[in-house]
Amino acid sequence: MAEIYKLIHPVKYFNDYISRDIRPDGRKFHEQRNIKVNVNSLKTAEASAVVKCGNTTVVCGVQLELATPKAEEPELGFLVTNVELTPLCSSKYRPGPPSDNAQVQSYMLSDIFSNSKCIDLKDLCIVPDKLAWVVYCDIVCLDNDGSLVDACIIALMASLKTLSLPTVTYDPETEEIKVDPDVRTPLKVDGCPVATSFAVYKLTERNILLTDPSAYEEEMCGGLGAHFTVCLNKGLICGNHKFGGSHLLMENQEEVLKIAKERANLVVKVIDSCIKNEKSIDK
Amino acid sequence: MPGPDLLSSQGLRLDGRRPNELRRIKCKLGVFTQPDGSAYLEQGNTKVLAAVYGPHQAAKSKSSTDGVVVNCQYSTATFSTGERKNRPRGDRKSQEMSMHLRQALTAAIKTELYPRSQIDIYVEVLQADGGAYCAGVNAATLALIDAGIPLRAYACACSASMAWRAGQPEPLLDVGHVEEAAGGVVLTVAALPNTGSIALLEMSHRLHMDYFDVVLSRAMQGCRDIEIILDRAVRDHLAEGWTKQDIVTI
Numbered sequence: 001m002a003e004i005y006k007l008i009h010p011v012k013y014f015n016d017y018i019s020r021d022i023r024p025d026g027r028k029f030h031e032q033r034n035i036k037v038n039v040n041s042l043k044t045a046e047a048s049a050v051v052k053c054g055n056t057t058v059v060c061g062v063q064l065e066l067a068t069p070k071a072e073e074p075e076l077g078f079l080v081t082n083v084e085l086t087p088l089c090s091s092k093y094r095p096g097p098p099s100d101n102a103q104v105q106s107y108m109l110s111d112i113f114s115n116s117k118c119i120d121l122k123d124l125c126i127v128p129d130k131l132a133w134v135v136y137c138d139i140v141c142l143d144n145d146g147s148l149v150d151a152c153i154i155a156l157m158a159s160l161k162t163l164s165l166p167t168v169t170y171d172p173e174t175e176e177i178k179v180d181p182d183v184r185t186p187l188k189v190d191g192c193p194v195a196t197s198f199a200v201y202k203l204t205e206r207n208i209l210l211t212d213p214s215a216y217e218e219e220m221c222g223g224l225g226a227h228f229t230v231c232l233n234k235g236l237i238c239g240n241h242k243f244g245g246s247h248l249l250m251e252n253q254e255e256v257l258k259i260a261k262e263r264a265n266l267v268v269k270v271i272d273s274c275i276k277n278e279k280s281i282d283k
Numbered sequence: 284m285p286g287p288d289l290l291s292s293q294g295l296r297l298d299g300r301r302p303n304e305l306r307r308i309k310c311k312l313g314v315f316t317q318p319d320g321s322a323y324l325e326q327g328n329t330k331v332l333a334a335v336y337g338p339h340q341a342a343k344s345k346s347s348t349d350g351v352v353v354n355c356q357y358s359t360a361t362f363s364t365g366e367r368k369n370r371p372r373g374d375r376k377s378q379e380m381s382m383h384l385r386q387a388l389t390a391a392i393k394t395e396l397y398p399r400s401q402i403d404i405y406v407e408v409l410q411a412d413g414g415a416y417c418a419g420v421n422a423a424t425l426a427l428i429d430a431g432i433p434l435r436a437y438a439c440a441c442s443a444s445m446a447w448r449a450g451q452p453e454p455l456l457d458v459g460h461v462e463e464a465a466g467g468v469v470l471t472v473a474a475l476p477n478t479g480s481i482a483l484l485e486m487s488h489r490l491h492m493d494y495f496d497v498v499l500s501r502a503m504q505g506c507r508d509i510e511i512i513l514d515r516a517v518r519d520h521l522a523e524g525w526t527k528q529d530i531v532t533i
Contacts, residue, residue, distance in 0.1 A: 042410050043328060045362040055316045059409060061362025084371065086358065088334045088405040090317045095356050095372075095405075138361040140407065142332060143315040215317075 014220045018203050025214060030259055032212040035267065037154065037274040039162050049158035054214065055145035057089075060155035062163055065134040066177065069125060077124020077132035081110045082139065083152055089144040090215070104243075109139075109152050112231045112239035116193035119160065123188050127170045131177065135163070146214040147197040149229055154194070158271045162278070163187045192271065193233040194264035198256060200228060202246040209252055211259055222246055230260040289446035289462055290453060297461050298327075302446070305457045305505060306414075308512050310422070312429040312520040318405075320430025324422035327459060328412035333422035334405045335430040341401035350394030352401045355385040357419060359408040380416055383483055387420050387473035390482035391438035392427065402432065413460035414442050420473050421509060428517055436477035437513055441505030443470050443498050445490060452494050454501035472502040476510045 006013045017024045027033070033054030042048040045061035069076060083106040087093045093102070113119075124133040137159070139152050164184035170177055199213035199221040209228075210217055218227055222245025231239035237257075242248055290296060300306070306327030315321040318334035325331075338351055345352045357380040358372035371377075388404060404426070406419040420440035427434060444455040444467045455462065458469050468490045473483040481503075490498065 042330075042362060044365055044410050044412075048362065057315070059360070061360060063362050063367040065367065082361075084360075086405065086407060087336075087356065087403070088318070088332065088407050089315075091336050095354075136361070136367055138367075140360050140409075142407070143317055145316065 030211045035270050037158050039158050039278050047159040047163035049155045051151050051155040053151045056151045057143040058141050058151045058155045060139045060159045062159050063136045067134045069132045074129035075125050076121040078134040081137045084140045089141040116233040116238040118190045126168050131170050146218045147212050150195045150197050157192050161189050191234040192268050193231050194267040195229050195231040196260040196263045198228045200246040200248050207249050232260050232264045290448045302453050302455050310516045312425050320426045322422045322425035326418045329418045330410040331418040331422045332407045333426040335426040337402040338397045338400040346399050348398050351397035353385050353389045355381045355404045357381040357384050357406045363408050363411045387483045391434045393433040413463045436475035437510045439506040439509040440473040441502050443502035454498045456505045470498050474506040476507040
Protein backbone atom coordinates (compact mmCIF):
# COMPACT_ATOMS: atom_id res chain seq x y z
CA MET A 1 0.00 0.00 0.00
CA ALA A 2 2.70 2.43 1.00
CA GLU A 3 4.47 1.81 -2.33
CA ILE A 4 1.38 2.86 -4.30
CA TYR A 5 0.87 5.94 -2.13
CA LYS A 6 4.52 6.87 -2.76
CA LEU A 7 3.99 6.60 -6.53
CA ILE A 8 0.74 8.53 -6.72
CA HIS A 9 1.49 11.31 -4.22
CA PRO A 10 5.29 11.47 -4.03
CA VAL A 11 5.42 14.91 -2.41
CA LYS A 12 2.65 14.29 0.10
CA TYR A 13 4.18 10.94 1.04
CA PHE A 14 7.50 12.60 1.78
CA ASN A 15 5.83 15.50 3.65
CA ASP A 16 3.92 13.08 5.87
CA TYR A 17 7.14 11.61 7.11
CA ILE A 18 9.04 14.88 7.48
CA SER A 19 6.22 16.64 9.36
CA ARG A 20 6.35 13.80 11.91
CA ASP A 21 10.09 14.40 12.42
CA ILE A 22 11.25 11.20 10.79
CA ARG A 23 12.68 10.27 7.40
CA PRO A 24 11.16 7.62 5.07
CA ASP A 25 13.99 5.16 5.82
CA GLY A 26 13.40 5.49 9.57
CA ARG A 27 16.33 7.75 10.37
CA LYS A 28 16.14 10.97 12.40
CA PHE A 29 16.99 14.21 10.57
CA HIS A 30 20.62 14.23 11.63
CA GLU A 31 21.25 10.53 11.76
CA GLN A 32 23.89 9.23 9.37
CA ARG A 33 24.07 5.89 7.65
CA ASN A 34 26.60 3.28 8.67
CA ILE A 35 30.05 3.58 7.15
CA LYS A 36 32.00 0.48 6.17
CA VAL A 37 35.58 0.69 4.94
CA ASN A 38 37.84 -2.03 3.60
CA VAL A 39 41.38 -1.30 2.41
CA ASN A 40 43.71 -3.20 0.08
CA SER A 41 41.03 -5.44 -1.36
CA LEU A 42 42.35 -5.13 -4.93
CA LYS A 43 45.72 -6.67 -5.63
CA THR A 44 46.34 -5.08 -9.03
CA ALA A 45 46.25 -1.53 -7.68
CA GLU A 46 49.04 0.00 -5.55
CA ALA A 47 46.47 0.95 -2.94
CA SER A 48 42.73 0.56 -2.86
CA ALA A 49 39.68 0.98 -0.70
CA VAL A 50 36.04 -0.05 -0.84
CA VAL A 51 33.63 2.20 1.02
CA LYS A 52 29.97 1.72 1.79
CA CYS A 53 27.86 4.50 3.28
CA GLY A 54 24.48 2.88 3.65
CA ASN A 55 23.86 1.58 0.14
CA THR A 56 26.22 3.97 -1.63
CA THR A 57 29.24 1.92 -2.66
CA VAL A 58 32.46 3.23 -4.22
CA VAL A 59 35.79 1.61 -5.02
CA CYS A 60 38.98 3.64 -5.25
CA GLY A 61 42.11 2.24 -6.91
CA VAL A 62 45.43 4.07 -6.92
CA GLN A 63 48.07 3.44 -9.53
CA LEU A 64 51.48 5.01 -10.03
CA GLU A 65 53.31 6.16 -13.12
CA LEU A 66 56.49 8.15 -13.75
CA ALA A 67 56.48 11.33 -15.78
CA THR A 68 58.43 14.54 -16.37
CA PRO A 69 57.14 17.49 -14.32
CA LYS A 70 55.63 20.49 -16.08
CA ALA A 71 58.14 23.14 -17.17
CA GLU A 72 56.26 25.86 -15.19
CA GLU A 73 56.24 23.80 -11.99
CA PRO A 74 59.41 21.67 -12.09
CA GLU A 75 59.18 20.74 -8.40
CA LEU A 76 55.67 19.34 -8.32
CA GLY A 77 54.39 15.86 -9.01
CA PHE A 78 50.89 15.02 -10.17
CA LEU A 79 47.82 13.69 -8.46
CA VAL A 80 44.90 12.96 -10.74
CA THR A 81 41.48 12.13 -9.35
CA ASN A 82 38.69 10.82 -11.48
CA VAL A 83 35.16 9.74 -10.61
CA GLU A 84 33.36 7.32 -12.85
CA LEU A 85 29.62 7.02 -12.66
CA THR A 86 29.06 3.88 -14.68
CA PRO A 87 25.56 2.96 -15.85
CA LEU A 88 25.94 0.06 -13.40
CA CYS A 89 25.34 2.27 -10.37
CA SER A 90 21.96 3.79 -11.14
CA SER A 91 19.29 3.65 -13.81
CA LYS A 92 19.77 7.40 -14.28
CA TYR A 93 23.10 6.99 -16.05
CA ARG A 94 23.27 5.92 -19.66
CA PRO A 95 26.24 4.37 -21.42
CA GLY A 96 28.33 6.85 -23.36
CA PRO A 97 30.55 9.82 -22.53
CA PRO A 98 30.41 11.02 -18.89
CA SER A 99 27.28 13.03 -18.08
CA ASP A 100 27.36 16.63 -16.83
CA ASN A 101 26.59 15.38 -13.33
CA ALA A 102 29.55 12.98 -13.41
CA GLN A 103 31.87 15.73 -14.54
CA VAL A 104 30.67 18.11 -11.85
CA GLN A 105 31.15 15.43 -9.16
CA SER A 106 34.63 14.65 -10.46
CA TYR A 107 35.60 18.32 -10.57
CA MET A 108 34.17 18.97 -7.12
CA LEU A 109 36.19 16.12 -5.67
CA SER A 110 39.49 17.27 -7.13
CA ASP A 111 38.67 20.83 -6.02
CA ILE A 112 38.03 19.78 -2.42
CA PHE A 113 41.11 17.62 -2.46
CA SER A 114 43.49 20.29 -3.71
CA ASN A 115 41.99 22.89 -1.35
CA SER A 116 42.53 20.64 1.65
CA LYS A 117 46.28 20.56 0.96
CA CYS A 118 46.56 17.17 2.63
CA ILE A 119 49.10 15.96 0.08
CA ASP A 120 52.10 18.14 -0.71
CA LEU A 121 52.75 17.65 -4.42
CA LYS A 122 56.43 18.37 -3.77
CA ASP A 123 56.63 14.98 -2.05
CA LEU A 124 55.76 13.36 -5.35
CA CYS A 125 58.73 14.90 -7.15
CA ILE A 126 61.80 12.66 -7.43
CA VAL A 127 64.27 14.78 -9.42
CA PRO A 128 63.16 18.39 -10.09
CA ASP A 129 62.50 19.06 -13.76
CA LYS A 130 63.29 15.44 -14.65
CA LEU A 131 61.18 12.89 -12.87
CA ALA A 132 58.03 12.85 -10.74
CA TRP A 133 55.29 10.48 -9.70
CA VAL A 134 51.84 10.61 -11.22
CA VAL A 135 49.33 9.25 -8.74
CA TYR A 136 46.17 8.19 -10.53
CA CYS A 137 43.21 7.86 -8.18
CA ASP A 138 40.33 6.30 -10.05
CA ILE A 139 37.06 6.08 -8.18
CA VAL A 140 34.34 3.86 -9.57
CA CYS A 141 30.85 4.17 -8.20
CA LEU A 142 29.15 0.79 -7.96
CA ASP A 143 25.92 1.86 -6.31
CA ASN A 144 24.77 5.47 -6.10
CA ASP A 145 22.36 5.99 -3.25
CA GLY A 146 23.10 9.62 -2.45
CA SER A 147 25.90 11.57 -0.75
CA LEU A 148 28.35 10.36 -3.35
CA VAL A 149 31.05 12.94 -2.66
CA ASP A 150 31.21 11.91 1.00
CA ALA A 151 31.85 8.29 0.09
CA CYS A 152 34.34 9.19 -2.64
CA ILE A 153 36.45 11.30 -0.29
CA ILE A 154 36.49 8.57 2.35
CA ALA A 155 37.60 6.02 -0.27
CA LEU A 156 40.23 8.38 -1.63
CA MET A 157 41.70 9.18 1.78
CA ALA A 158 41.64 5.57 2.97
CA SER A 159 43.59 4.42 -0.08
CA LEU A 160 46.05 7.33 -0.01
CA LYS A 161 46.77 6.65 3.65
CA THR A 162 47.82 3.10 2.78
CA LEU A 163 49.83 4.13 -0.31
CA SER A 164 53.60 3.79 -0.21
CA LEU A 165 55.93 4.90 -2.98
CA PRO A 166 58.72 2.63 -4.30
CA THR A 167 62.26 4.02 -4.15
CA VAL A 168 63.52 5.42 -7.42
CA THR A 169 67.14 6.15 -8.29
CA TYR A 170 67.89 8.38 -11.22
CA ASP A 171 71.27 8.65 -12.88
CA PRO A 172 71.54 12.18 -14.34
CA GLU A 173 74.31 11.22 -16.75
CA THR A 174 72.91 8.11 -18.37
CA GLU A 175 69.29 9.16 -17.59
CA GLU A 176 68.74 5.62 -16.33
CA ILE A 177 65.79 5.05 -14.01
CA LYS A 178 65.80 2.25 -11.47
CA VAL A 179 62.69 1.41 -9.48
CA ASP A 180 63.00 -0.73 -6.39
CA PRO A 181 59.49 -1.89 -5.43
CA ASP A 182 60.72 -3.66 -2.28
CA VAL A 183 61.94 -0.53 -0.50
CA ARG A 184 58.95 1.73 0.02
CA THR A 185 58.26 4.96 1.81
CA PRO A 186 54.70 5.73 2.92
CA LEU A 187 53.17 8.84 1.36
CA LYS A 188 52.89 11.77 3.75
CA VAL A 189 49.25 12.64 4.33
CA ASP A 190 48.50 15.77 6.33
CA GLY A 191 45.12 15.48 8.02
CA CYS A 192 42.08 13.96 6.42
CA PRO A 193 39.37 15.96 4.66
CA VAL A 194 35.88 14.66 5.33
CA ALA A 195 32.82 15.79 3.39
CA THR A 196 29.34 15.87 4.83
CA SER A 197 26.28 16.32 2.63
CA PHE A 198 22.97 17.80 3.63
CA ALA A 199 19.75 17.93 1.70
CA VAL A 200 17.63 21.03 2.32
CA TYR A 201 13.89 20.44 2.32
CA LYS A 202 11.44 23.30 2.40
CA LEU A 203 8.46 22.36 4.52
CA THR A 204 6.04 25.32 4.76
CA GLU A 205 7.82 28.08 6.69
CA ARG A 206 10.45 25.72 7.91
CA ASN A 207 13.75 24.62 6.38
CA ILE A 208 14.75 21.11 7.27
CA LEU A 209 18.25 19.79 6.92
CA LEU A 210 18.70 16.09 6.27
CA THR A 211 22.19 14.78 7.00
CA ASP A 212 23.70 12.19 4.66
CA PRO A 213 20.70 12.06 2.27
CA SER A 214 19.87 8.98 0.21
CA ALA A 215 19.30 9.22 -3.56
CA TYR A 216 15.54 9.36 -3.02
CA GLU A 217 15.82 12.21 -0.51
CA GLU A 218 18.22 14.08 -2.80
CA GLU A 219 15.70 13.87 -5.58
CA MET A 220 12.85 15.12 -3.37
CA CYS A 221 15.00 18.09 -2.37
CA GLY A 222 15.76 19.36 -5.85
CA GLY A 223 17.49 16.73 -7.92
CA LEU A 224 20.71 14.77 -7.83
CA GLY A 225 23.70 16.82 -6.75
CA ALA A 226 21.62 19.73 -5.45
CA HIS A 227 22.60 19.12 -1.85
CA PHE A 228 24.82 21.20 0.36
CA THR A 229 28.30 19.79 0.97
CA VAL A 230 30.71 20.93 3.66
CA CYS A 231 34.21 19.57 3.83
CA LEU A 232 36.47 19.89 6.84
CA ASN A 233 40.14 19.05 7.24
CA LYS A 234 41.41 19.32 10.83
CA GLY A 235 38.75 21.89 11.66
CA LEU A 236 39.37 24.03 8.56
CA ILE A 237 36.73 24.34 5.85
CA CYS A 238 38.15 23.23 2.53
CA GLY A 239 35.02 23.02 0.46
CA ASN A 240 31.53 24.42 0.64
CA HIS A 241 29.14 23.77 -2.22
CA LYS A 242 25.46 24.31 -2.79
CA PHE A 243 24.13 24.01 -6.32
CA GLY A 244 20.46 24.76 -6.92
CA GLY A 245 17.61 23.00 -5.12
CA SER A 246 15.82 24.50 -2.12
CA HIS A 247 17.30 27.62 -0.56
CA LEU A 248 19.59 27.54 2.37
CA LEU A 249 19.10 29.90 5.31
CA MET A 250 21.87 31.71 7.12
CA GLU A 251 20.79 30.31 10.49
CA ASN A 252 21.38 26.74 9.31
CA GLN A 253 25.09 27.36 8.89
CA GLU A 254 26.07 26.97 12.51
CA GLU A 255 24.16 23.74 12.93
CA VAL A 256 25.69 22.37 9.73
CA LEU A 257 29.24 23.09 10.84
CA LYS A 258 28.67 21.41 14.18
CA ILE A 259 27.40 18.21 12.55
CA ALA A 260 30.15 18.25 9.93
CA LYS A 261 32.75 18.55 12.67
CA GLU A 262 31.37 15.58 14.59
CA ARG A 263 31.19 13.49 11.46
CA ALA A 264 34.76 14.41 10.48
CA ASN A 265 36.04 13.06 13.79
CA LEU A 266 34.00 9.90 13.40
CA VAL A 267 35.17 9.20 9.83
CA VAL A 268 38.83 9.73 10.72
CA LYS A 269 38.41 7.19 13.50
CA VAL A 270 36.75 4.70 11.13
CA ILE A 271 39.52 5.00 8.53
CA ASP A 272 42.31 4.76 11.09
CA SER A 273 40.89 1.72 12.83
CA CYS A 274 40.31 0.02 9.46
CA ILE A 275 43.94 0.56 8.42
CA LYS A 276 45.13 -0.61 11.83
CA ASN A 277 43.08 -3.81 11.52
CA GLU A 278 44.43 -4.47 8.03
CA LYS A 279 48.02 -4.05 9.26
CA SER A 280 47.52 -6.40 12.20
CA ILE A 281 46.12 -9.06 9.82
CA ASP A 282 49.14 -8.65 7.53
CA LYS A 283 51.52 -9.32 10.38
CA MET B 284 54.74 -28.69 -31.32
CA PRO B 285 55.24 -28.47 -27.56
CA GLY B 286 54.21 -25.06 -26.26
CA PRO B 287 55.69 -23.22 -23.30
CA ASP B 288 56.22 -25.23 -20.13
CA LEU B 289 52.90 -24.95 -18.31
CA LEU B 290 53.05 -28.16 -16.28
CA SER B 291 55.63 -29.13 -13.71
CA SER B 292 57.16 -32.60 -13.64
CA GLN B 293 54.62 -33.49 -10.96
CA GLY B 294 51.85 -32.53 -13.32
CA LEU B 295 50.89 -29.34 -11.45
CA ARG B 296 50.32 -25.96 -13.04
CA LEU B 297 52.10 -22.66 -12.42
CA ASP B 298 49.64 -21.68 -9.67
CA GLY B 299 49.64 -25.18 -8.16
CA ARG B 300 46.33 -26.39 -9.58
CA ARG B 301 45.77 -29.75 -11.24
CA PRO B 302 45.08 -29.62 -15.01
CA ASN B 303 41.34 -30.20 -14.60
CA GLU B 304 40.86 -27.91 -11.62
CA LEU B 305 38.88 -24.66 -11.68
CA ARG B 306 39.95 -21.66 -9.66
CA ARG B 307 37.85 -21.07 -6.58
CA ILE B 308 34.57 -19.39 -7.44
CA LYS B 309 32.80 -17.21 -4.89
CA CYS B 310 29.59 -15.53 -5.87
CA LYS B 311 26.76 -13.53 -4.38
CA LEU B 312 23.44 -12.48 -5.84
CA GLY B 313 21.55 -9.27 -5.16
CA VAL B 314 24.49 -7.21 -3.96
CA PHE B 315 23.03 -3.81 -4.88
CA THR B 316 19.74 -2.04 -4.46
CA GLN B 317 19.58 0.23 -7.52
CA PRO B 318 19.57 -2.31 -10.38
CA ASP B 319 16.81 -4.87 -10.94
CA GLY B 320 19.34 -7.66 -10.63
CA SER B 321 22.99 -7.73 -9.62
CA ALA B 322 25.71 -10.24 -8.86
CA TYR B 323 29.33 -10.30 -7.77
CA LEU B 324 31.63 -13.13 -8.78
CA GLU B 325 35.21 -13.95 -7.89
CA GLN B 326 37.06 -16.55 -9.89
CA GLY B 327 40.46 -16.83 -8.30
CA ASN B 328 41.78 -13.28 -8.39
CA THR B 329 39.43 -12.13 -11.13
CA LYS B 330 36.67 -10.02 -9.63
CA VAL B 331 33.62 -9.05 -11.63
CA LEU B 332 30.35 -7.22 -10.98
CA ALA B 333 27.26 -7.47 -13.13
CA ALA B 334 24.07 -5.41 -13.03
CA VAL B 335 20.86 -5.87 -14.99
CA TYR B 336 18.23 -3.21 -15.67
CA GLY B 337 14.98 -4.16 -17.29
CA PRO B 338 13.15 -5.41 -19.20
CA HIS B 339 11.94 -1.89 -19.94
CA GLN B 340 10.58 -0.09 -22.98
CA ALA B 341 13.15 -0.05 -25.76
CA ALA B 342 14.45 3.06 -27.43
CA LYS B 343 12.53 3.58 -30.68
CA SER B 344 15.52 3.04 -32.93
CA LYS B 345 16.40 -0.29 -31.30
CA SER B 346 12.92 -1.67 -30.74
CA SER B 347 12.18 -5.03 -32.31
CA THR B 348 8.84 -6.83 -32.55
CA ASP B 349 10.49 -10.26 -32.58
CA GLY B 350 11.95 -10.19 -29.13
CA VAL B 351 13.79 -8.30 -26.48
CA VAL B 352 16.86 -6.26 -27.38
CA VAL B 353 19.80 -7.21 -25.18
CA ASN B 354 22.18 -4.36 -24.60
CA CYS B 355 25.53 -5.22 -23.01
CA GLN B 356 28.40 -3.15 -21.82
CA TYR B 357 31.65 -4.70 -20.69
CA SER B 358 34.05 -2.35 -19.00
CA THR B 359 37.26 -2.86 -17.11
CA ALA B 360 38.15 -0.49 -14.27
CA THR B 361 41.34 1.50 -14.89
CA PHE B 362 42.95 -0.14 -11.86
CA SER B 363 42.01 -3.71 -12.80
CA THR B 364 45.33 -4.55 -14.43
CA GLY B 365 48.90 -4.01 -13.23
CA GLU B 366 49.45 -1.27 -15.77
CA ARG B 367 46.87 1.49 -15.76
CA LYS B 368 44.36 1.35 -18.60
CA ASN B 369 43.52 4.72 -20.06
CA ARG B 370 40.18 3.81 -21.56
CA PRO B 371 37.96 1.68 -19.36
CA ARG B 372 35.37 1.25 -22.13
CA GLY B 373 34.80 2.11 -25.75
CA ASP B 374 38.12 0.73 -26.95
CA ARG B 375 38.19 -2.17 -29.39
CA LYS B 376 38.82 -4.85 -26.83
CA SER B 377 35.87 -3.86 -24.62
CA GLN B 378 33.61 -3.39 -27.64
CA GLU B 379 34.47 -6.88 -28.82
CA MET B 380 33.86 -8.25 -25.34
CA SER B 381 30.50 -6.42 -25.11
CA MET B 382 29.48 -8.02 -28.38
CA HIS B 383 30.54 -11.50 -27.29
CA LEU B 384 28.72 -11.03 -24.02
CA ARG B 385 25.55 -10.05 -25.85
CA GLN B 386 25.81 -13.05 -28.15
CA ALA B 387 26.29 -15.50 -25.32
CA LEU B 388 23.50 -14.09 -23.16
CA THR B 389 20.97 -13.65 -25.97
CA ALA B 390 21.28 -17.39 -26.49
CA ALA B 391 20.24 -18.00 -22.90
CA ILE B 392 17.44 -15.44 -22.48
CA LYS B 393 13.94 -16.32 -23.65
CA THR B 394 13.92 -13.28 -25.89
CA GLU B 395 10.54 -13.97 -27.50
CA LEU B 396 8.73 -13.20 -24.24
CA TYR B 397 9.42 -9.47 -24.31
CA PRO B 398 8.89 -7.91 -27.73
CA ARG B 399 9.54 -4.15 -28.00
CA SER B 400 11.54 -4.25 -24.78
CA GLN B 401 15.14 -3.90 -23.81
CA ILE B 402 17.38 -5.44 -21.17
CA ASP B 403 20.56 -3.63 -20.17
CA ILE B 404 23.41 -5.71 -18.81
CA TYR B 405 26.45 -3.95 -17.42
CA VAL B 406 29.57 -5.86 -16.47
CA GLU B 407 32.41 -4.19 -14.63
CA VAL B 408 35.76 -5.95 -14.15
CA LEU B 409 37.34 -4.76 -10.91
CA GLN B 410 40.39 -6.99 -10.99
CA ALA B 411 41.53 -8.94 -14.04
CA ASP B 412 43.63 -12.06 -13.61
CA GLY B 413 42.79 -14.00 -16.72
CA GLY B 414 39.40 -15.24 -17.86
CA ALA B 415 37.65 -11.93 -17.19
CA TYR B 416 35.23 -12.60 -20.05
CA CYS B 417 34.25 -15.99 -18.62
CA ALA B 418 33.73 -14.51 -15.18
CA GLY B 419 31.67 -11.74 -16.81
CA VAL B 420 29.31 -14.23 -18.48
CA ASN B 421 28.90 -16.23 -15.27
CA ALA B 422 28.22 -13.08 -13.22
CA ALA B 423 25.77 -11.75 -15.83
CA THR B 424 23.84 -15.04 -15.74
CA LEU B 425 23.47 -14.73 -11.98
CA ALA B 426 22.40 -11.09 -12.30
CA LEU B 427 19.76 -12.08 -14.89
CA ILE B 428 18.43 -14.72 -12.52
CA ASP B 429 18.38 -12.18 -9.69
CA ALA B 430 16.38 -9.85 -11.95
CA GLY B 431 13.86 -12.63 -12.54
CA ILE B 432 14.32 -12.80 -16.31
CA PRO B 433 13.32 -16.20 -17.78
CA LEU B 434 16.30 -18.14 -19.11
CA ARG B 435 16.45 -21.30 -21.22
CA ALA B 436 19.40 -22.57 -19.20
CA TYR B 437 22.38 -21.27 -17.29
CA ALA B 438 24.89 -19.63 -19.61
CA CYS B 439 28.34 -20.60 -18.33
CA ALA B 440 31.68 -19.71 -19.81
CA CYS B 441 35.02 -21.36 -19.26
CA SER B 442 38.42 -21.32 -20.92
CA ALA B 443 40.83 -24.14 -21.62
CA SER B 444 44.40 -24.35 -22.81
CA MET B 445 46.84 -27.03 -23.85
CA ALA B 446 50.04 -28.30 -22.31
CA TRP B 447 52.34 -31.26 -22.78
CA ARG B 448 53.49 -33.58 -20.08
CA ALA B 449 56.06 -36.21 -20.94
CA GLY B 450 55.06 -35.99 -24.59
CA GLN B 451 51.38 -36.50 -23.82
CA PRO B 452 48.82 -33.75 -24.46
CA GLU B 453 47.11 -32.52 -21.30
CA PRO B 454 44.41 -29.86 -21.60
CA LEU B 455 44.28 -27.20 -18.88
CA LEU B 456 41.03 -25.88 -17.45
CA ASP B 457 40.25 -22.25 -16.51
CA VAL B 458 43.32 -20.39 -17.77
CA GLY B 459 44.86 -17.81 -15.43
CA HIS B 460 46.67 -14.63 -16.39
CA VAL B 461 50.15 -16.17 -16.10
CA GLU B 462 49.23 -19.05 -18.39
CA GLU B 463 47.56 -16.67 -20.84
CA ALA B 464 50.66 -14.49 -20.92
CA ALA B 465 52.90 -17.53 -21.48
CA GLY B 466 51.46 -17.62 -24.97
CA GLY B 467 49.66 -20.95 -25.13
CA VAL B 468 46.41 -21.51 -26.95
CA VAL B 469 43.28 -20.21 -25.16
CA LEU B 470 39.90 -21.62 -26.10
CA THR B 471 36.96 -19.72 -24.61
CA VAL B 472 33.60 -21.45 -24.62
CA ALA B 473 30.26 -20.04 -23.52
CA ALA B 474 27.73 -22.82 -23.36
CA LEU B 475 24.32 -23.78 -22.06
CA PRO B 476 25.53 -27.00 -20.40
CA ASN B 477 22.00 -28.08 -19.56
CA THR B 478 21.06 -28.33 -23.24
CA GLY B 479 24.56 -29.23 -24.35
CA SER B 480 24.69 -26.38 -26.82
CA ILE B 481 27.56 -23.99 -27.38
CA ALA B 482 26.64 -20.31 -27.61
CA LEU B 483 30.06 -18.90 -28.32
CA LEU B 484 33.46 -20.30 -29.10
CA GLU B 485 36.64 -18.34 -29.51
CA MET B 486 40.21 -19.49 -29.86
CA SER B 487 43.45 -17.58 -29.87
CA HIS B 488 46.81 -18.84 -31.15
CA ARG B 489 47.00 -22.11 -33.04
CA LEU B 490 46.28 -25.68 -32.16
CA HIS B 491 46.55 -28.91 -34.12
CA MET B 492 43.20 -30.19 -35.33
CA ASP B 493 43.75 -33.56 -33.65
CA TYR B 494 43.81 -31.99 -30.21
CA PHE B 495 40.85 -29.65 -30.64
CA ASP B 496 38.31 -32.18 -29.40
CA VAL B 497 40.24 -32.86 -26.20
CA VAL B 498 40.52 -29.16 -25.36
CA LEU B 499 36.89 -28.48 -26.22
CA SER B 500 35.60 -31.34 -24.08
CA ARG B 501 37.72 -30.14 -21.18
CA ALA B 502 36.25 -26.63 -21.55
CA MET B 503 32.73 -28.09 -21.71
CA GLN B 504 33.43 -30.08 -18.55
CA GLY B 505 34.46 -26.76 -16.95
CA CYS B 506 31.16 -25.20 -18.03
CA ARG B 507 29.25 -28.08 -16.46
CA ASP B 508 31.23 -27.71 -13.23
CA ILE B 509 30.55 -23.99 -13.16
CA GLU B 510 26.83 -24.61 -13.73
CA ILE B 511 26.74 -26.73 -10.58
CA ILE B 512 28.43 -23.95 -8.59
CA LEU B 513 26.10 -21.26 -9.96
CA ASP B 514 23.05 -23.42 -9.34
CA ARG B 515 24.06 -23.93 -5.73
CA ALA B 516 24.59 -20.19 -5.28
CA VAL B 517 21.13 -19.44 -6.70
CA ARG B 518 19.48 -22.01 -4.46
CA ASP B 519 21.27 -20.72 -1.37
CA HIS B 520 20.30 -17.17 -2.24
CA LEU B 521 16.65 -18.08 -2.74
CA ALA B 522 16.51 -20.09 0.46
CA GLU B 523 17.84 -17.05 2.31
CA GLY B 524 15.36 -14.75 0.56
CA TRP B 525 12.35 -16.91 1.43
CA THR B 526 13.11 -17.04 5.13
CA LYS B 527 13.51 -13.26 5.18
CA GLN B 528 10.18 -12.75 3.44
CA ASP B 529 8.45 -15.09 5.85
CA ILE B 530 9.59 -13.01 8.77
CA VAL B 531 8.14 -9.89 7.18
CA THR B 532 4.70 -11.43 6.56
CA ILE B 533 4.44 -12.87 10.08
